[in-house]
Amino acid sequence: MNAFRMQCKMEIKRVLRNRYFVFWSLMMPILFYYIFTKVVNTDNLDPATWKAHYLMSMTAFSVMGSSIMTLGIRMVQERTQGWSTFIRLTPLPDPIYFSAQMVGQSIIHILSITIIFLAGAIINKISLTPLEWFLSGLWLLLGSLPFLSIGTLIGLMKKVETAAGVSNVLYMVLAVCGGMWMPLEIMPKTMQSIGHWLPSYHFGSGAWEIVQGGMPSWKNIVILFAYLVVLMILSKYIRRKQEAV
Amino acid sequence: MMSEVLRLENVTKSFKHKIAVNQVSFSIKKGEVTAILGPNGAGKTTTISMILGLLKPTTGDITLFNSQPQELHVRQRIRTMLQQVSVMPGLNVNEILMLIRSYYLEPLPLTDLIHLTGLTEQDLKTRTEKLSGGQKRRLNFALALAGNPELMIFDEPTVGMDITSRHHFWQTINTFANQGKTIIFSTHYLQEANDNAQRILLFKDGSIVADSTPQQIKSRISKKAVSFLTDPDTSLEILYQHPEIEKIFRKNNRVYIYSDHTDRILELLFQTKIGAHDIQIESGNLEEAFSQLTGENKEVI
Numbered sequence: 001m002n003a004f005r006m007q008c009k010m011e012i013k014r015v016l017r018n019r020y021f022v023f024w025s026l027m028m029p030i031l032f033y034y035i036f037t038k039v040v041n042t043d044n045l046d047p048a049t050w051k052a053h054y055l056m057s058m059t060a061f062s063v064m065g066s067s068i069m070t071l072g073i074r075m076v077q078e079r080t081q082g083w084s085t086f087i088r089l090t091p092l093p094d095p096i097y098f099s100a101q102m103v104g105q106s107i108i109h110i111l112s113i114t115i116i117f118l119a120g121a122i123i124n125k126i127s128l129t130p131l132e133w134f135l136s137g138l139w140l141l142l143g144s145l146p147f148l149s150i151g152t153l154i155g156l157m158k159k160v161e162t163a164a165g166v167s168n169v170l171y172m173v174l175a176v177c178g179g180m181w182m183p184l185e186i187m188p189k190t191m192q193s194i195g196h197w198l199p200s201y202h203f204g205s206g207a208w209e210i211v212q213g214g215m216p217s218w219k220n221i222v223i224l225f226a227y228l229v230v231l232m233i234l235s236k237y238i239r240r241k242q243e244a245v
Numbered sequence: 246m247m248s249e250v251l252r253l254e255n256v257t258k259s260f261k262h263k264i265a266v267n268q269v270s271f272s273i274k275k276g277e278v279t280a281i282l283g284p285n286g287a288g289k290t291t292t293i294s295m296i297l298g299l300l301k302p303t304t305g306d307i308t309l310f311n312s313q314p315q316e317l318h319v320r321q322r323i324r325t326m327l328q329q330v331s332v333m334p335g336l337n338v339n340e341i342l343m344l345i346r347s348y349y350l351e352p353l354p355l356t357d358l359i360h361l362t363g364l365t366e367q368d369l370k371t372r373t374e375k376l377s378g379g380q381k382r383r384l385n386f387a388l389a390l391a392g393n394p395e396l397m398i399f400d401e402p403t404v405g406m407d408i409t410s411r412h413h414f415w416q417t418i419n420t421f422a423n424q425g426k427t428i429i430f431s432t433h434y435l436q437e438a439n440d441n442a443q444r445i446l447l448f449k450d451g452s453i454v455a456d457s458t459p460q461q462i463k464s465r466i467s468k469k470a471v472s473f474l475t476d477p478d479t480s481l482e483i484l485y486q487h488p489e490i491e492k493i494f495r496k497n498n499r500v501y502i503y504s505d506h507t508d509r510i511l512e513l514l515f516q517t518k519i520g521a522h523d524i525q526i527e528s529g530n531l532e533e534a535f536s537q538l539t540g541e542n543k544e545v546i
């Protein structure tokens with residue numbers, strides 16, 4: 001048990017010291033949020049709705065980023081630098097190692113969500129009911145699962161450089177086309193129809209619904225779940241193929 | 246049986262087109278210090294990886310503490326230092342040592358680890374990715390000792406160490422050996438095997454070609470010789486008649502006598518009073534033995 005606690009603690013320390021994480025998952029979303037709600041004028045939308053909406057977009061953007069990039073790149077790093085082999089040779093049971101990473105990652109997400117929510121509340125004095133704060137945070141935490149499985153897929157890559165490149169591009173494409181930077185409604189029709197099939201759109205959409213007093217739709221849940229299942233099967237398949245060689 | 250730590254029975258490992266380890270069997274008792282020698286590609290790393298459970302033997306059995314290599318209670322008792330230095334980015338040396346120590350039931354105290362490996366206070370606060378090559382090796386050594394293992398397996402542990410670190414390393418290993426720990430290491434430095442191991446397993450092309458003490462290997466292979474100085478005018482004829490002498494010749498004023506019974510030759514020298522002085526006994530060296538057994542030149546060892 002001591003090993004599990006220690007492992008969680010060290011995993012969290014490592015993520016917080018990672019400059020990628022601090023930049024992409026904390027500073028960027030808060031900066032963007034500031035710019036697009038304070039500096040740039042978006043007067044064709046209802047200001048109060050927009051401020052809450054965009055806070056959810058940016059928090060989703062952050063959580064998605066640390067799921068895909070931080071997890072994926074770190075997995076490749078650990079493997080190429082021999083750390084995974086090292087761990088395999090210690091008496092630490094695999095399930096403990098794996099669950100400590102998951103717990104560590106979730107704590108990091110809770111932390112990011114809290115910090116960005118706080119920043120939003122301070123910057124724009126957003127008033128949501130405690131239940132809305134809680135539910136949207138919970139949605140963002142659970143909805144990150146398909147993105148964590150994208151992260152583990154990226155983690156199967158051979159080189160850190162490819163993993164970093166691919167995850168960066170994927171991250172940006174998912175964010176833009178999923179309406180996290182700009183609402184899909186103001187984008188061209190083709191973009192909209194693509195966006196409606198992306199996990200990032202449904203991830204954001206669930207949270208947008210909650211802050212407008214609604215609930216995530218079934219479609220949001222089903223599509224995210226479908227992505228999760230497909231990605232998990234895919235990564236299992238690839239891992240088996242890699243082991244066979 | 247009780248004191249047997251490791252046993253390999255007819256272990257073979259073949260990769261696609263290549264048999265890396267071929268029908269290898271040996272067993273190691275508690276407290277033994279064993280060196281694995283052999284030219285590049287002889288199968289040392291492959292054998293060690295199988296013992297550690299990183300590779301599965303194609304055929305044959307490996308038992309450690311009467312169990313399979315992968316079992317957790319085995320992992321509690323063995324430790325290694327791989328050829329590739331592994332560090333975990335994002336943590337400093339102190340944190341990483343604390344983390345690894347938490348995996349073990351009876352870890353070595355941190356102060357002992359620092360003392361044994363020569364890590365400094367400054368090193369402890371340094372992030373692992375910022376360590377120099379030698380400091381990384383020291384950390385790696387500390388990580389190997391962290392769990393206070395009963396069996397330590399090292400694949401070329403001293404590659405890249407400077408003389409001080411190397412000295413320090415072997416001193417520590419000998420301390421552990423004296424405490425009754427079992428140690429297995431591979432090396433290309435024959436002197437290290439000679440000085441630190443009680444037993445040598447010599448690999449060639451995936452098989453063991455010699456398994457005995459360094460002394461036995463040396464005596465089995467190379468001829469022993471007695472050499473001495475004497476007045477160039479002295480006749481050596483009196484020595485020629487003795488059957489123990491295999492060969493005798495002069496080189497730069499020094500007389501060399503080859504024989505398996507060097508004690509007997511010494512006796513002869515004193516009896517015959519031919520004025521032999523500055524007598525030396527050459528008992529053959531490991532490098533010579535090594536190159537004879539493996540058919541390799543010294544340069545490629």
Ligand SMILES: Nc1ncnc2c1ncn2[C@@H]1O[C@H](COP(=O)(O)OP(=O)(O)OP(=O)(O)O)[C@@H](O)[C@H]1O
Binds near residue numbers: 288289
């Ligand atoms: N993963 C692998 N796939 C195919 N062949 C391999 C693999 N690993 C090792 N071999 C081959 O098996 C043989 C033994 O390799 P091994 O690494 O055990 O040698 P070694 O004794 O450790 O050599 P060195 O002194 O160079 O470290 C070599 O011929 C090598 O090419």
Ligand SMILES: [Mg+2]
Binds near residue numbers: 290291
């Ligand atoms: Mg090797």
